[in-house]
């Protein structure tokens with residue numbers, strides 16, 4: 001899924017998450033969404049602009065983004081909106097267990113809301 005969205009595909013790197021800027025160190029000690037800096041459309045656009053400049057210098061990604069997401073051209077969709085790509089994932093039937101566990105810092109917060 002990360003590859004389709006233009007993000008790095010290694011879950012052992014910092015910034016692997018398409019929803020936030022989680023580092024490996026942070027996911028070891030934080031388990032709730034509010035402890036992570038969520039990606040915004042503005043952040044995303046700045047990262048893409050940096051990517052365009054820095055790939056000329058050999059950099060492979062900027063804060064996890066390696067290509068601009070072409071799906072952003074679809075009306076109402078943006079890769080930084082969690083509902084957008086989680087819905088897309090279910091429509092494409094792309095739900096590898098590894099992805100689910102790596103995104104648990106987001107799902108945990110939503111589960112807490114349901115049962116509180």
Ligand SMILES: [Zn+2]
Nearest residue numbers: 017019020022
């Ligand atoms: Zn995240």
